[in-house]
Amino acid sequence: MGQTLRCLTGRVDRVLYAFSAIPREGFLPPEERDFAGFDEPLPIGHGQTNSQPRTVADMLRLLEVAPGDKVLDVGSGSGWTTALLAHLTGPEGSVVGVELEPTLVRFGRRNLAATDQPWARIEKAKRDVLGWPPEAAYDRILVSAEAEALPKELMDQLASPGRMVIPVAGLMMLVERNATGTARLSSHGWYRFVPLRRKP
Template sequence: MDEYFEKRKRLVERLKKEIGLSEKVARAILEVPRHLFVPPEVRSEAYNDYPLLIGHGQTISAPHMVAIICELLDLEEGDKVLEVGAGSGYHAAVVSRIVGADGVVISVERIPELADRARKTLKALGYTNVKVVVGDGSIGYEPEAPYDKIYVTASAPRIPAKLLMQLKNGGRMVIPVGDFIQHLHVVDRDEYGQIKTRNWGAVRFVPLVGEEGFKD
């Protein structure tokens, strides 16, 4: 019960009031030590509700946005989840808590140094159901496809066709789309393979770089 736990507890209480967290998402955020996924120099800011720089021009998303994406995904125990953009590994850690020991999170990160750091942090903290791979997340990760859920932590110019192809029938994807003006899209593939998309609202993310993203 150190100072970080108390800060994390207060963060969860604020998020419950502000966005109405489900119990499973609230529990996951309470369990994951966000301060261990950020650089030491900003550790004291880990439980403030805003993004933080993690190096290489990338950020760890604000806690409320991590929570919102988890809620929109409607994660279930046992889900196989694709994360595009591992960053520090924090979001994957939260998702891994929700999907449980029978679930798995495959996280694709294009920057090798970030992938390596995320891998080491996740391993040190005992997250055994997260696999971090280096690659172009804009085209997904075919070796583990298809996925129950897919989420993207960077904004794409459009919904990538190759990600849609890797989403199971009955699955869901959450992805920010846009350049200067971005919106978070919730994409559902029904049991017959038909796609429906709804716009959740305005957001702000770093750009998705890759074959089906923006050019570096």
């Protein structure tokens, strides 16, 4: 690993380490696995994709998940981001992924189970509900679908302090909430995602 898992500061890049530990091909349909190394989104059915690895890495670095964090993964799809987040939190943390499409919920659960990280799970998203309010607040929230505007429902589920990464109207947005509850927003480039839907 050595050099490839270290950033320019000499510190271990935890996101690259997670990518190494949780290979993408285990989260793809059989006919797409030969393309797992391609830096592009790949179809997983039902109009959904397994996101471009570079995009996933960018989002995870912005999120800055720490061991022990409580994390919400909105739009878990194939389960890859849920598994990567679980690797970053470690067993002292927890991750709940939510997904609207029932077939992808089953697909993601099988894929996640194969990583043997029981502190992470995937739930079927509830009709007209964003996120997973019963277990809020979350230290980190990752949203892998594009919202038209910053959703108040997810802001309400973010802890103080906490961080949320979400595509909004084409821009990757980072929400940083401090211990007093004040939120600061910053944009980090243009990206394309499937829309954030409310109904299955």
